[in-house]
Amino acid sequence: MDLAIKDISRHVGKFIATILGVGLLLTIVFIMNGIYRGIIADGIWLIENTDTDLWVVERGRGGPFNEQSRVRMDMYKSVQATPGVMQAGPFIVYAVQREIAGRSQQFSIVGYDIAIGLGKPGRIIEGRQITAFHYEMVADKKLGLQLGDTVRLGVHDYRVVGITKGAVDSGGNPLIYLALPDAQEVLYQMDNQAIYASRAASLQRLLNAGLSQADAERMLPLVSAPVDTISAVLVRLRPGEDAQLVKDHIAKWLYLSVFSSDDEKNLMLEGRVKRISIVLGTFRVLLLVVSIVIVALIVYVLTIEKIKSIATLKLIGASNWVIVRLILEQTLMLTISSFLFGYTMAALLKASERFPRTLYFLTFDTITIFLIMLVGGILASGLAVWHALKAPPALALGG
Amino acid sequence: MPILQVEGLRKVFGEGALAVTALEAIDFTVKKGELMALLGPSGSGKSTLLLCLSLILEPTAGRIIINNKEIYNNGWTNVDARRFRRENIGFIFQGHNLIPFLTTLDNVALVMTLNGVREGDARKKGMEILEYLEIAHRADFYPSFLSGGEQQRVAIARAIANEPALIFADEPTASLDTERGFKVMGLLKRIAKEKGSGVITVTHDHRMIDGFDTVYELMDGRFVK
Ligand SMILES: Nc1ncnc2c1ncn2[C@@H]1O[C@H](COP(=O)(O)OP(=O)(O)O)[C@@H](O)[C@H]1O
């Protein structure tokens, strides 16, 4: 005879309310955890999915993801000439916000040399890689573009020739891959009106400096911003080459900073991801503690409410195990039901794809949360168990 | 042969100046199938005696032997009180003490399952007992939906379910009118005769003791008969 279920069937309302409440708290725990894992996954996605051994960036910069890095375009040829380097290619990445597929969207543009191929999108689920030197793009599915769509970026139209899935920048925004010159153009070239305004401003500065109109106009091309910079040079090493030697060589002779992909990942995890993970981690722990406290409280209240029944059980000769089982079963039912409800809600939210951030649910995390709830709940119900075992049987006779 | 032997039982509540001697020099025996009535005014120690005999209250001194097993000799002997109780003693408490979240049938079946009877068998036998006590039509009711008399009969059903060697009834007629009181007493007599249990019934109503094998009267914790 299952006393726990019989007792609970008389308190269904209280029981269900607790499961809903604790379950929703756990939903938040799952989502926070999902965001945390999502931030990590997004943060390193482009690093992991760029086929390169080394990232060569501007001297002293932690780029190209954590901060701006500007490298002169022709540097990649010098890197190419470094001993141990099999292949080097220019790479540019920058975040923009533009109108795409009818709405203003944040995304990153990745530009690479399509002839060299370093930095190209890894897996294309529909269509093909960029093959033309201009006006083709590979876009991520999240942007809502279809194969064959044309997108205006800056002053040109680009045709979608390939679609990726899950290609994101470190902020979780989708990627657009362009051939390098196109990417540079979108980044640096302004429309005619803006060019005109910029030139007028530069001209005015030269005139203010005391140059004559004719001299100022002659100097104007020299003071215009150079457009041939890139974010990084990607390097593929010769097989069996010592990466450290190549790194040192490039740093010393080309006066640039060099990171391996693992270095880049660490930069990302130690930087942006770390702070947010501490915040989310703290909330996760607090919410788990609150959930366990609620379970403990409810189990305690349920136990105190039936303390006379428990004393009666002792009167009719029930062993302590019968009483402990009654309380533990209720604890387990509460924690397991809350867990299942909470997980289901979180999974539904993820499946709905309505959530604005990448959610990653790892089986390991799910099992860990389950075990924490289970063990925490059982330990927390210890107070109720202790109280129940302490109650003298004669308690049932009074009153 | 005696099923219960009590020798020199003493029970003192509290200590020093506040000490209350509830029982003093209690000696008696109960045989198999014997019906014993315990009379006495309120506060004379009747409940205390039954609770001591059920291993619920610890006596202060004396000796108790139940079913040839010494359970108390100036201190509990090495018995598992709960187990001994559920295997040997049926108790009809003054306040019925049914479990509120169990139905009538479950209340009765529970004590059998605690003794290791399979649930199906316990329910089957529980139903038979409820029929025997003419309360089967309330099998699926929760205690709060039963009248005082009905609760009393469920409590009796529970007390006899395990066919214990001893049945203690603490004022089973107190909450009943005279007619129902006689019926319950009749029932206890029948159980003693038909099931062979030793029965001790507490009452302070002299009219109820017709047909009892032995009658003891308590006065300030001592037998006066
Ligand atoms: N738990 C207790 N603590 C102190 N005194 C008690 C306790 N229980 C009973 N008594 C005292 O013991 C005496 C006998 O009580 P009880 O056995 O309940 O009498 P009865 O059942 O005959 O009415 C009374 O004087 C009562 O006040």
Ligand SMILES: [Mg+2]
């Ligand atoms: Mg009494």
